[in-house]
Amino acid sequence: MLRKKIGVVLFQLGGPDSIEAIEPFLYNLFCDPDIIDFPFARIARQPLARLIATRRAKYVAHHYAGIGGKSPLLEFTRRQAVALERELNRDFDARVAVAMRYWHPFTEEAIRELAMHAADEVVLLPLYPQYSKTTTGSSVNEWNRRFEPNGWNPRTHLVREFFEDSAYLDSVVQAVNASLSHFDDHADLDIIFSAHSVPLAVIERGDPYQRQIERTVDLVWQKGGWSARRHICYQSKVGASKWLRPSMHETIRNVAAAGSHHVLVVPISFVSDHVETLHEIDIEHRGQALQLGIHDYRMMPGLNDSPGFIAALGGLVRGCIAKPKYAAMAGG
Template identity: 40%
Template sequence: MFKRQRTTILKNNLEKDCILHKHAVILANLGAPESIQDLRPFLKNLFMDPDIVRFPFGKIGQRFFSSMISLLRAPKSARHYELIGGGSPLQKQTEIQAELLRKALQGYGNYKVYTAQRYWHPLFNETANQIWNDSVQKITLVPLYPQYSTTTTQSIINHWRRQPNLPEPQIIWRFYTEGLYLDAVIARIQEALQLFDEKPHLLYTAHSIPVSRIKAGDSYQTEIERHYELLQERLDYRYESTLAWQSKIGPVEWIGPSVKESLQALRKKGVERLLVVPLSFVSENLETLFELDIEYKACALKNGFHQYERAATVQDHPFFIKMLVNLIKEKNND
């Protein structure tokens, strides 16, 4: 009987130790509305973020202006979301990435993979509560932005660190230079190239940010330009190419040239076939499915381009998942 009790105690201690050493991996992204009803509260959360835009009068001003802007922008944004099916696939694609990562990490340690979205569910506090309830001892935070910016990666880091009672995370960022990530993007480019009978011009696009951010020291533009060059190197410069910037909002100066400006300039040069390659995203979203696939495609065809195609984002590509596994293992010495 004593031997049986001792065995039970040892088993319970082992189970407790296993729980204590549970390692959380958080795939964190912007978040997006999954229905039209989600749109206004999503926009309010977005504009409440001081890392995106700072309004006057502190928190009171931030709350007031974010409410007003979300009210004004929601109807126009709703029309755009209706054209892509009524909501964004971002969270569903993040969940697929998380599930594949869970499977790929089996055998390397007691990892549990979570998703968290900055401006829509699952919000950071929701994921943080789940992690706390799971008695996690270590955390690796993965902002799903290939390049660093204060408006994206740093916003994720800042907001996560505001969550109480959790260990300081290890952070994986700036993965646009990783060989496997470049391979995943190239694979998506090569898939899209199969749609052309003649060699296209590659139009690389990146989400723009205000020039004031760059002047304040944000490295995003430099990292986008480096990413663009690395991809062209991997393609042995076989395709003529252009880098353009999308998604400008508001009256302030943003990084350019814009996609529309580039479309006009390329058509004047006689370019007829375009393959668009988005650089800023690992999943599909409004910026790819509406801006690139609908708005800019219509603009291109109106301006006389004969063919306009787009490379998919990396999403669940095996090279991308393998890169995440490698970086997580390296960060935690597994």
């Protein structure tokens, strides 16, 4: 019996594959209208992006140098794609492609790959559990700009967010529990859930990201049932405007001031390890914690291609394919 041909697109941010790629990667990021948006931005966006990228590239180059000279995000995302394709091929003739937003492989490369596969249905699966116009919204907008049927016009589905998905939450709880095995007394432990920050202006315009982050932490905490103290913070602020707080710097200072000596950081908006986890959390903030007297500081590794997370992604794809025809996105 012929199996249904399906395609899956894993949307991710992307990252530089060399020190030399840092500046053009940042330029692409800050040229995104879903990132830089203000009156007359169409005129000023490119020169402003060039200025920010030039200045910030010098600042972050040593971050990437400290984790091997490049971002590992593509490697982890490709592992996820391979594992998910294997999982889906139990029921379908599946092809899983990777579409990075700001560095190779770009969205048009994923489109070509799935067009060659001639998938009957395509699931757009952003690897962002919580929705924001700056992440999922930007990737979907780029898909809509780049996709042209040209004789191939599959039924297209979108996983807008999956922060409430039970299998995803279970995979996070499993990962937290694995990290907790290194601590003796969970009642004397501070668990810090860290999410990428966004400008307050984005939230004030109705973006659901902060609310969904807080709901994710609530659901994970309910499933985990841990006796530790919990905290939420936001990291990776860029520029002088107001962003979500408290920052991770503030949170580390606060738990240290309260006398904590045992900290576990859980990256709650990141599903893959990259510079924000491997350097910012595990090197920069580890150094801060040690200086403040927190001698037992650990980071939960990203979900990456863990079996529970891949099973959760498989369930999301199967749920889309099972939907009635009218529930799919119109025309990609």
